[in-house]
Amino acid sequence: MTTENTRTYDVIVIGAGPVGENVADRTSAAGLSTVIVESELAGGECSYWACEPSKALLRPALLRADAVHVPGLGHAVRGPLDTEAVLAHRDRMSADWKDDGQVEWIKSAGIDLLRGHGRLAGEREVSVQTPAGHTLRLRARHAVALCTGSRAALPPLPGIENLRPWTSREATSARKPPRRLAVAGAGVVGVEMATAWQALGSRVTLLARGERLLPRMEPFAGELVTERLREAGADVRFNVSVVAAERARDGEVRTTLSDGGELTADEILFATGRAPRSEDVGLDTVGLAPGDWIATDDSLTVTAVPGNWLYAVGDVNRRALFTHQGKYQARIAGAVIGARARGEELDTGRWAPHSSTADTEAVPGVVFTDPEVASVGLTVREAERAGRAVEVVDYEIGHLAGALQYRPDYRGKARVLIDRDRQVVVGATFAGPGVGELLYSATVAITAEVPVERLWHAVPAFPTISEVWLRLLEIRRDS
Structure with missing residues (x-):
């Protein structure tokens, strides 16, 4: 040296x-x-093992989920995804790891x-x-x-060094779908990878330690994602975690769960936090x-x-x-x-x-699941913990003409939190197909502290999903 x-x-x-x-x-x-x-x-991580490859895996799955419900198009997209083509697209988006x-x-x-x-x-x-x-x-x-x-932070399970589990890196760079995939973790990585690999042909079992998916977001977001994952064929379980796991000689991963049950899979992804x-x-x-x-x-x-x-x-x-x-x-x-x-x-x-x-006032985030979840600012629970007096305004996005044009069976929900004293938006959560594009307008409203009465003069185009802003303001004014 x-x-x-x-x-x-x-x-x-x-x-x-x-x-x-x-x-x-x-x-x-x-x-x-x-x-x-x-x-x-x-x-870095985003280019090769996180943002870029994960969204490349998810985009075909989410597009098909929308297209299958569009009149005149559904029959053309009901078959399985071309897994080889999806993985090749993932590789291109990751620059082939070069x-x-x-x-x-x-x-x-x-x-x-x-x-x-x-x-x-x-x-x-x-x-x-x-x-x-x-x-x-x-x-x-x-x-x-x-x-x-x-x-990725791995849990302190005995023998985990011999288990060869997936983390977010393996989940976004795998060369083929495992026949059975166990996912431990109910946060963004867990639900996104469960969505992607279920769509690519894996039989996914998603294990949530708590009572719902996406626990840091508004409860309705996790409920909608749970519903769609189950409709897609995933087994979603709550109040359960992995207490022991080993990889057998035949390559199977055999796990013991906190509820006394056992689960066998070909791969296990731990999406249980970051370090x-x-x-x-x-x-x-x-x-x-x-x-x-x-x-x-x-x-x-x-x-x-x-x-x-x-x-x-x-x-x-x-x-x-x-x-x-x-x-x-x-x-x-x-x-x-x-x-x-x-x-x-x-x-x-x-x-x-x-x-x-x-970093504290208005942190936006999108979960690219079916349906998408987008949030910025406070949730109701966070406002309560901070002692903030807020008005909570909800609206079913599926009532909008723009949403029905997006897909006739549109299911989704919007929620905004309005500071009672300052009369400005301090939190927003949207769940539904395509709602990620609503997030910047909410981020601007929160960051710029636009008075609610002034937001009335920001006119959304018809028919678009962004018209949800008008409906939320109408409900708030009429209440």
């Missing part, structure tokens, strides 16, 4: 996923010399890319272990940004605990490390575990680093470009 002399940059970014790329893009555009260190594929395009973009943006495992080695210092066994030393004049993301990728990034060299989530302030600066030089951006700070939120944080962090490098005083007020307020 050899060690090179120290290379100096203005900014060092550890992690070349969408978050790290966006931080580096902003700092490079600000005239700061920037390097990204990446140990896997440039483009990062040539991402590397080309990084270079075109004037950013250096170092392949290897990067670790903090003290204040503004990073060591990089390269694939060839060399150790490179890097020093940052202004900032180091940890953009290492998160990974930070911070266990081996040198946190101990700056007084932090390896493996912990990294706390930051609204400028994405690590609060426990003095000197305003260390940033944690994206999943690793646990503020909001979505790719779009991580990219938003990256834009904030890039602006902060650039401003501090120029010696400017930061304005981190509520509407300042240096303040990551959207």
Whole structure:
């Protein structure tokens, strides 16, 4: 092993996923010399094992679910999906797990890319272990940004290291559908992958530890998803978890459940949460605990490390575990680093470009199941816990002409929460086919604090599903 002399940059970014790329893009555009260190594929989890491949698997399933109910079209789409074609599309959307395009973009943006495992080695210092066994030393004049993301968290089951379970990575990159797939987990990954593989021919058993799917969302969302999964042939079970599992010599996975039952499958997916990728990034060299989530302030600066030089951006700070939120944080962090490098005083007020307020006020998310679920802001339960007085307004989306044009048997529901004192929308949840496209309007309404009376003047086109906004406002005014 050899060690090179120290290379100096203005900014060092550890992690070349969408978050790290966006931080580096902003700092490079600000005239700061920037390097990204990446140990896997440039483009990160989202490009190869999460957002892109999962949506490629889900899109054909959801499109067929809609098309089969459209008059004049249903007979043409009732057969099984072409699994080989769907998986080939998934492979294309994942760039066949090659990062040539991402590397080309990084270079075109004037950013250096170092392949290897990067670790903090003290204040503004990073060591990089390269694939060839060399150790490179890097020093940052202004900032180091940890953009290492998160990974699937496996439950502490005895012998799990020999079980070879699926995580989100295996679930999005599998080469063929398993005949029987057990899914442990009722959150977004669990329900999306159950939807995808059931549609591709697997016999799916979905195990929910609690009483409903999507427990962090409004109850009606999980109820609609449960109904459609069961109609598609999935076995959805509640109040049950895996307490023991082993892979037999014949390859089967044999599980013991908390209710005393047993379940045999060909593969088991654990979709039971995320953990930070911070266990081996040198946190101990700056007084932090390896493996912990990294706390930051609204400028994405690590609060426990003095000197305003260390940033944690994206999943690793646990503020909001979505790719779009991580990219938003990256834009904030890039602006902060650039401003501090120029010696400017930061304005981190509520509407300042240096303040990551959207991580708490209006975090949007879409679950790409049948039906889709889209939400932003507070749920009723969260409002109650926070002591917020809200009006709850519900509407059956299937009553809209635009929804019936979408599919004649449309089933879905919309809910908005209105702050009683300020008379602005503070939460919205939509469940139904195609509702993901409603989410940005709700996000704008919440973020901009548009008065409800002013929303009356935002006229939705007829006949579209977005007309649900008019109906919600009518119900609220007439109540």
